Structure formats: structure tokens, C-alpha cells
Amino acid sequence: MLLIPAIxxxxxxxxxxxxxDMDDSTVFSDDPVAMAG
Structure with a gap:
């Protein structure tokens, strides 16, 4: 099985x-590249 994470x-x-819901979101980071790596 291949798992592909999403952000x-x-x-x-x-x-x-x-x-x-795009109007109901929680911010986890201002740097998406760091979160993906």
C-alpha cells in the first residue's frame, strides 16, 4: 500500500x-515547505 500524505x-x-471548510481552519505553520520536509 502506498500512502501519500496531503497538506x-x-x-x-x-x-x-x-x-x-476553508472558512474554518487552524494555522499550523507559516512555512509549508518546512512542514512538508
Whole structure:
């Protein structure tokens, strides 16, 4: 099985969306490249 992780990006920030809602998000990092690496 191949797992491919995903990150959500909003306004250049790495965020977590609640139920996929772009208006209801929590910012985890201002540097998405660092989060992906």
C-alpha cells in the first residue's frame, strides 16, 4: 500500500481544515515547505 500524505494550504500557510471548510481552519505553520520536509 502506498500512502501519500496531503497538506492544506491557505494564503501561503499550512492549515488544518475542519470538515474541509476553508472558512474554518487552524494555522499550523507559516512555512509549508518546512512542514512538508
Amino acid at each position: 492544506d494550504l491557505k494564503d501561503g500557510q499550512c492549515v488544518r481544515l475542519r470538515q474541509g
